[in-house]
Amino acid sequence: MIARGMMLGPDQPMILHLLDIEPASSSLEAVKMELQDSAFPLLKGVIATTDVVEACKDVNIAIMIGGFPRIAGMERKDVMSKNVVIYKAQASALERYASEDCKENITCLTRLDHNRALAQLADKLSVPTDKELATDHNWLKNEFITEVQQRGAAILRARKQSSALSAASAACDHIRDWFLGTPKGTWVSMGVCSDGSYGIPPGLVYSFPVICEKGSWKIVQGLSIDAFSREKMDDSARELAEEKDLAYSCLNA
Ligand SMILES: NC(=O)c1ccc[n+]([C@@H]2O[C@H](COP(=O)([O-])OP(=O)(O)OC[C@H]3O[C@@H](n4cnc5c(N)ncnc54)[C@H](O)[C@@H]3O)[C@@H](O)[C@H]2O)c1
Incomplete structure (x- = not known):
């Protein structure tokens, strides 16, 4: 690629x-x-x-x-x-x-989950992956999240190895959009160093919606976060902070 x-x-x-x-x-x-x-x-x-x-x-x-x-x-x-x-x-x-x-520029890949989420939505709505429309809140809050979370495990079960093509393709998408810019009117998911946006602790590398231009990323601001999303976001921040502590404890061991 x-x-x-x-x-x-x-x-x-x-x-x-x-x-x-x-x-x-x-x-x-x-x-x-x-x-x-x-x-x-x-x-x-x-x-x-x-x-x-x-x-x-x-x-x-x-x-x-x-x-x-x-x-x-x-x-x-x-x-x-x-x-x-x-x-x-x-x-x-x-x-x-x-x-x-x-x-000087380090980001991490969350595009595979982003792409998996797009694919699940497109399948649910029977539309191509570039359409926007989803109103079934029950499905969004349950099956949708579980499917995206467990997709990697499902692929591992099916092929006895972790995902290869989709992971490579997501890495390619990640770097392309970062370097060449996100298409106008869209944003992508990237793990970037938090500046405190959306109440995420500064310094934590966390997946945000970002817009990229000429090799720099910018966190999309002003999205409204409902109570359900807030809880999920806080859970992720807690898990990542634990993982960061674990990494530092291994580094210093
Ligand atoms: N495949 C996925 O969907 C996926 C998703 C999320 C995260 N990851 C992460 O991405 C990484 C790669 O995943 P993968 O599925 O390609 O794994 P993989 O085991 O297929 O490939 C890993 C490669 O890294 C090489 N390697 C091991 N130690 C190394 C070292 N010290 N220096 C250089 N190369 C070394 C291995 O020989 C192998 O070629 C892993 O850390 C994995 O946890 C993968």
């Missing part, structure tokens, strides 16, 4: 740096070979490496998706402590070696 121009537009050439760990180096090399064999006009080079410094050197955009999955029997703390170590190494390499604009 990236090499075809779906992320950065049809006129933006790129060099891809691909990082994985030693046990995956052979399949990483195969990915490189396949990228070369696709002869994408925009793809000016592929650096496939297991060296985090080489991977981070001079990059303008870093998509951090290398991680340790939660496997059966693992506690949240176990998976967190493994990933904290991974992300600390990558963040340190980015800090030292990436280009300036890369390390």
Whole structure:
């Protein structure tokens, strides 16, 4: 998707740096070979490496998706402590070696849930995903939320692996809209550092509706929040604050 121009537009050439760990180096090399064999006009080079410094050197955009999955029997703390170590190494390499604009802007992906929500609404209303209309409040407050929340688990059950195409597509949408701007009249969901908007504690990375223009994001202001949404938003803020504490405790352990 990236090499075809779906992320950065049809006129933006790129060099891809691909990082994985030693046990995956052979399949990483195969990915490189396949990228070369696709002869994408925009793809000016592929650096496939297991060296985090080489991977981070001079990059303008870093998509951090290398991680340790939660496997059966693992506690949240176990998976967190493994990933904290991974992300600390990558963040340190980015800090030292990436280009300036890369390390100053960090957001997180909530677009997969956003897209899943659009798909559920479109299916419910039997319309394409770009229509706006939903009045069945009971469905919105119950099935809709549950379906979106449990979609990842449903895919995992069905294919015995977590979502791949939709996750990649959401990551692509996220970066494209961030860099090239959200289409006029719309907003998207992005996890960004809270400035206190909507009563979310400042400094917490939280999913907000945002509008992007020329590589910067801005939280959409002034939306009315009913009691139901307020409660859900506060629940999410509490869970994220707990997760942040857990991450810091693993980092300092
Ligand atoms: N797939 C989804 O729908 C989804 C949704 C939400 C979050 N995530 C998160 O995104 C991340 C990636 O998910 P995935 O489904 O692609 O997982 P995956 O297990 O399919 O892929 C992870 C990749 O990261 C590599 N990796 C492991 N340790 C690494 C390290 N230290 N440095 C570099 N690479 C390393 C692995 O070898 C593998 O290629 C995970 O943290 C996951 O929790 C995924």
